Amino acid sequence: MTTGKEALFPNYGRFPIRLVKGKGSRVWDEAGKEYLDFMSGIAVANLGHAPEPVLEALKKQLDELWHVSNLFEIPGQEKLAGILARLSCADLAFFCNSGAEANEAAIKLARRYHRKVLGNDRYEIITFNKSFHGRTLATLTATGQDKVKEGFDPLPTGFVHVDYNDVDALKAAVNDKTAAIMLEFVQGEGGVNGATAPFVEAVKSLCAEHGLLLIADEIQTGIGRTGTFFSYEQFGARPDIITLAKGLASGFPMGAMLGKAFLRDGLSAGSHGSTFGGTPIACAAAIATLETMEKEGIPTRAKRLGEQGVARLREKLSGYPGLVEVRGLGLLIGIELKEPVADIVKRAQEAGLLVITAGPNVLRLLPALTIPEEDWNRGLDALAALITSDAKNGIYA
Ligand SMILES: *Cc1c(COP(=O)(O)O)cnc(C)c1O
Numbered sequence: 289m290t291t292g293k294e295a296l297f298p299n300y301g302r303f304p305i306r307l308v309k310g311k312g313s314r315v316w317d318e319a320g321k322e323y324l325d326f327m328s329g330i331a332v333a334n335l336g337h338a339p340e341p342v343l344e345a346l347k348k349q350l351d352e353l354w355h356v357s358n359l360f361e362i363p364g365q366e367k368l369a370g371i372l373a374r375l376s377c378a379d380l381a382f383f384c385n386s387g388a389e390a391n392e393a394a395i396k397l398a399r400r401y402h403r404k405v406l407g408n409d410r411y412e413i414i415t416f417n418k419s420f421h422g423r424t425l426a427t428l429t430a431t432g433q434d435k436v437k438e439g440f441d442p443l444p445t446g447f448v449h450v451d452y453n454d455v456d457a458l459k460a461a462v463n464d465k466t467a468a469i470m471l472e473f474v475q476g477e478g479g480v481n482g483a484t485a486p487f488v489e490a491v492k493s494l495c496a497e498h499g500l501l502l503i504a505d506e507i508q509t510g511i512g513r514t515g516t517f518f519s520y521e522q523f524g525a526r527p528d529i530i531t532l533a534k535g536l537a538s539g540f541p542m543g544a545m546l547g548k549a550f551l552r553d554g555l556s557a558g559s560h561g562s563t564f565g566g567t568p569i570a571c572a573a574a575i576a577t578l579e580t581m582e583k584e585g586i587p588t589r590a591k592r593l594g595e596q597g598v599a600r601l602r603e604k605l606s607g608y609p610g611l612v613e614v615r616g617l618g619l620l621i622g623i624e625l626k627e628p629v630a631d632i633v634k635r636a637q638e639a640g641l642l643v644i645t646a647g648p649n650v651l652r653l654l655p656a657l658t659i660p661e662e663d664w665n666r667g668l669d670a671l672a673a674l675i676t677s678d679a680k681n682g683i684y685a
Contacts, residue, residue, distance in 0.1 A: 304636060310337030313659040315642070324667045326643045331476070331508045331620070334535035335580060335592055336656035342538045344575035346569065348452070353568045358561060363657075365569030371578050375517045378546035381564030382555065383640060387507035388422025390543035391470075392670040393560060394503045394529045395426050397547060398468040401501065401554035404437035410467040413503075416452040418478030418647075419471065421505055430470060433478070455490040462494055467576035468501040468529075469494065473519040476508035479647045480615060481624025488523045495528075501551075503529040507543075508620070511535030512581050512657050515591030515618030522617065542566075544574075579650045581657075587618070590657040594618040597668055604672035611675075612649070621653040622646055625675070635674050651675075 307323075309316040313336055314510075315323050315604055326566040328334060330407045335342065356362060360394035395413060402410040415421065417432040428436045436445060448466075451455040452475065469491055475481040483491075496503045503642075504527035509519035513535060520527055520606060528551065531542035543565075547554070564570075581587065594616060601614045612624040623629075636643050646652040651671070655664060 301617065302480070303544045303637065312336040312339075313663055315658045316529045317510070319642065323637070323640050323642050324663055324673075326641060326653045326667055328535075328654050328656050329539060330515055330644065331534045331654045332539050334513060335538050335577060336541070336658045339538055339580065339658070341579075341580045342540075342573050342676055343575040345572045347539070349569050349572035349647075355405040355564070355567050355569075358565060360576040362566060362568065362571070364568045364575065367567075368571045368575050368578075372544065372546055375578065375582075376530055376546055376547070377520075378528075378551040380547045380552060380627050382545045382547075382560065383570070384543040384545070384562045385541045385564050385570075386422075387505075387531065387542075387563065389426045389429045389565075390507065390531035390533050390545045391421045391430065391503075391505060392424050392429045393545040394470070394505075394531050395430065395468075396560055397529060397545065397551060397554045398501045398503065399448055401551055402467045404556075405551075405553050406499075410465055410500075411446045412463070412467055413446060414446055414448050414450060414458065414461050414466060414469045416471055416475075417449055418452055418475055418481065419449075419505075420475070421470065421478035422562050427656055439446060441526040443474060450591070452478075453484045453487045455487055458487070458490055459494065461499055462500070466498060466500055468503050470503040470505060471523070472505045472509060473523050474509050474617050474620060476652070477646055479624070479650045480652055481614070482617060483523060484524075488525055492525060496539065499501040501528045503527060503531065505531050506535045507531055508616075511577070512587035512590050513618055513654070516587050517581070521618060536577065538577045539571050540570050540573035541597060555610075565654060584658075586657045593657075593661065594621060597621060597664060598664065600668050601672060604669065605675060608676050616653075619653070619655055619657055622669075623651040623675070625649050625651070625655070632671075632674055636671060639670060639674065641670055643671065 306318045307315045313325050315325050332666050388478045399411045419428040419432040421427045428445045432449045473483050480512045485574045504520045506518050530546040536542050582674045610625050629651045644652050
């Protein structure tokens with residue numbers, strides 16, 4: 289019999305830190321050490337840890353009803369769907385429990401809409417190298433990174449990968465089997481890479497010309513993270529399908545797939561479902577999250593703090609020979625260095641700052657969108673000092 293750590297599958301490379309409490313932008317470990325949180329559980333705690341309005345909504349819902357089967361009408365789902373329809377360019381919602389499930393639903397809807405509603409046999413989905421779309425068999429196949437696929441073959445067919453921001457490669461990939469193009473407007477896991485304007489134009493015109501569905505994976509970029517409720521708003525796009533999860537319910541597990549009204553019959557009764565999708569508790573957390581974001585103008589705040597942060601980092605790191613680039617949108621920021629950044633992550637943790645990577649050479653910052661300005665600046669300065677101290681040790685000298 290195994291116990292403790294040994295009783296867990298070793299599928300995660302975990303940091304040796306045991307966090308037990310969180311409030312706002314601070315978290316504490318078992319020994320009581322305090323950390324400033326620049327990762328928010330990977331873009332989940334967008335309102336910070338245990339935000340008061342969401343906590344209140346959860347407590348209230350816990351006293352009333354936890355779970356009800358989707359065989360019944362669920363008022364919370366209807367209210368939440370209405371809010372999402374108002375905030376987005378979509379009209380309909382399906383609720384699930386994670387990002388992978390939201391993308392899985394999007395892939396199924398794209399295929400089924402072409403097959404059952406339009407009556408054609410288009411099924412191929414074009415996705416992009418360095419993308420990340422999840423860990424189910426279909427979504428890891430959609431993901432444009434080999435490392436998530438190793439050992440899992442045979443993989444489902446029907447996915448085509450091309451280089452991100454490569455207009456010619458994208459045009460060449462479209463054929464009479466293509467059903468949809470699926471993309472992140474800013475690739476999160478893949479290195480904080482934004483789509484270029486000509487690329488987005490090409491995506492839009494190919495979709496219009498060939499009747500392809502545009503699927504925006506907003507699982508990391510959505511819910512205010514990039515400075516608008518959804519990142520596509522800043523790229524002049526109006527996707528047909530939008531997938532959400534991470535920040536949607538402030539840390540309560542929830543995913544959603546949104547779609548335009550014309551897709552309605554693509555998911556007729558009985559065609560898709562989830563036992564836990566859209567429980568009253570998850571809906572209460574998501575409603576309180578979105579209402580708070582709107583009421584307090586959180587996405588706009590994220591835009592301002594993000595722009596300030598990028599400027600501050602560029603200034604502090606200017607002249608540092610190990611720097612490639614500081615880039616980002618809102619509070620999704622990448623610092624690309626010429627060398628692996630794992631050691632900086634470790635030294636930041638020792639100094640009481642939690643950051644993560646996006647690929648080997650990119651530090652990724654995802655603070656709560658509500659982070660106090662003073663904490664944001666203090667953390668950025670500490671991180672810049674940690675990065676440049678490498679130079680003093682002679683690594684780039
Ligand atoms: C995290 C993420 C996913 C997968 O979400 P899970 O909840 O881990 O299944 C999919 N797409 C993007 C862009 C993500 O960042």
